[in-house]
Amino acid sequence: MILLSFALLVIGFVILVYGADLLVDSASTLAHKLNVSDLVIGLTIVAFGTSAPELAVNIFAAIDKNTDLILGNILGSNILNIAVILGITSIIYPLSVKKNTTWVEIPSTFLASIVLFIMANDIMIDLAERSELGRSDGMILLLFFILFMGYNIFLAMTGRNPGDEIDVKNYSTQASVFYILIGLVMLTAGGHLIVDSAISIAETLGISQRIIALTIVSFGTSLPELATSVAAARKKNVDMAIGNIVGSNLFNSFLVLGISSVIFPVNINMFNNIDIYMNIFISFMLFVFIFNGRDRKLVRWEGILLIVFYLVYASTFFFWK
Numbered sequence: 001m002i003l004l005s006f007a008l009l010v011i012g013f014v015i016l017v018y019g020a021d022l023l024v025d026s027a028s029t030l031a032h033k034l035n036v037s038d039l040v041i042g043l044t045i046v047a048f049g050t051s052a053p054e055l056a057v058n059i060f061a062a063i064d065k066n067t068d069l070i071l072g073n074i075l076g077s078n079i080l081n082i083a084v085i086l087g088i089t090s091i092i093y094p095l096s097v098k099k100n101t102t103w104v105e106i107p108s109t110f111l112a113s114i115v116l117f118i119m120a121n122d123i124m125i126d127l128a129e130r131s132e133l134g135r136s137d138g139m140i141l142l143l144f145f146i147l148f149m150g151y152n153i154f155l156a157m158t159g160r161n162p163g164d165e166i167d168v169k170n171y172s173t174q175a176s177v178f179y180i181l182i183g184l185v186m187l188t189a190g191g192h193l194i195v196d197s198a199i200s201i202a203e204t205l206g207i208s209q210r211i212i213a214l215t216i217v218s219f220g221t222s223l224p225e226l227a228t229s230v231a232a233a234r235k236k237n238v239d240m241a242i243g244n245i246v247g248s249n250l251f252n253s254f255l256v257l258g259i260s261s262v263i264f265p266v267n268i269n270m271f272n273n274i275d276i277y278m279n280i281f282i283s284f285m286l287f288v289f290i291f292n293g294r295d296r297k298l299v300r301w302e303g304i305l306l307i308v309f310y311l312v313y314a315s316t317f318f319f320w321k
Contacts, residue, residue, distance in 0.1 A: 005200040012193030013220040016053045019186025020224060024049035026179035029171045050228060050244065051251035053221035056191030058256050062263035064195060070260045071133075071268070072213025075275040077222045078113075078249045079214075082282045083310035085226050086245050089233035090303030095242045097296040105246040106290055108148065110283040112253040115144070117276050120268045131268035133261040141258030148250055194220065210271060211317050242298065249283075278313050285309065 054077055061069035089095060097103060119140070122131040171179065194217060202212045225248050232241035260266065289302045 002201065002204045005197045005204065008193055009197035009201065009216065009220070012190045012197055013053075013223065014190075015186050016056060016190030016194065016221070017223050019183045019190055020049055020052040020056075021183075022179050023052065023183030023187065025169045026171060026176045026183060029169045030173065030176035030180065033173055033176070048251065048255075050224045050248045051256055052187060053190075053224065054252055055256045055259065056187040057194050057217060057221055058260040059263065060191045060195040062260045064199075065264050066195065066199065066209060067264070067266045068209040068272075069195060069198060069213045069217065070257075070264075070266050071272055072210045072275070073217050073221060074252050074257050074260075075272075075279050076214035076218025077225075078252055078279055079275070079282050079310065079313070080218050080222050081225055081245045081249055082109075082286050083306045083313075085222065085229050086242065086286065086298060087303040087306035087310070088226075089229045089241045090298045090306075091300050092230065092233040093236055093241075094300060095233070095298040097242060097290055103296075104151070105243065105250060106287055109246050109249050109253075110280070110287045112144070112250060113276075113280040113283040115141075116253060116257070117280060120266075120272065120276055122268075133257070133266040133268065135262050135265060138258045138261030141254045141261070145251070145254035145258060148254060208271075210275075214275060215314075215317070246286075274316065282306070282309060 054073055057073055058070050061067075061073070086095070097106070119133055119137045120131055198212045198217050199209060201216070202209045225245060228244045229241045232244065257266075285306065286298070289298050289306075290296055
């Protein structure tokens with residue numbers, strides 16, 4: 001039974017990742033045929049693509065009222081993105097920050113972790129009976145997302161951040177629409193399969209859904225970020241490598257978690273706070289590493305240290321299951 005659940009989980013990840021790629025490629029092609037600029041496509045469709053797996057999983061987790069999966073997937077993905085993916089990519093090639101927008105996005109990632117801490121600690125801050133991310137919190141997170149997107153579009157339109165050239169597929173209009181529908185179906189099927197399999201694995205192994213979400217689920221949904229950043233680092237495209245990660249984390253914190261908590265309020269417990277603290281710490285360390293000198297770089301030894309931080313954090317899973 002456990003082997004079947006793991007097999008279905010892997011199948012779910014494959015369907016989810018390929019569905020996200022198909023959706024992004026076909027939607028970008030259709031938008032290009034409708035004379036939408038590369039700039040807008042890059043800031044919306046392509047940027048959304050790397051967070052589509054997290055969104056699909058979280059929507060089904062919210063519908064099923066599995067709040068540990070909701071929060072665990074977002075926090076796990078954000079921590080993994082910085083500590084492991086940026087750690088690995090900086091070992092491949094030192095990452096330097098050049099674009100003005102990334103100078104804002106990195107501090108914003110740290111700010112987002114602080115905002116999440118404040119929203120998730122009603123007991124500590126407001127002396128409430130319990131802590132949760134309610135629907136009003138979700139709406140505030142979505143407002144932050146709108147402001148973030150507005151800022152990026154403003155920079156792009158004023159020429160301060162021209163964006164990257166978009167490579168679109170040669171699909172016909174009819175094929176693009178068809179592939180968009182197929183991509184949505186794959187995201188739906190993959191997300192549903194992952195949530196069901198994760199719950200089954202947690203119940204069979206007798207561990208919490210939080211641990212499953214922080215490890216297996218978050219790793220699977222972060223595969224697009226890993227592939228994109230590693231490929232960018234190998235090509236020495238350092239802006240894309242680091243911008244892809246911090247952009248994805250902001251999408252996760254504001255858009256994905258915002259939509260999830262609007263669908264169903266997310267309960268917060270003491271174990272969730274361990275992950276929230278780690279999210280703050282690792283975001284702060286990225287901020288320190290990038291802005292501790294004039295060269296604005298994440299070098300190899302700092303990448304190794306980020307990975308060590310993650311391994312120490314992951315070791316706590318054996319004590320707090």
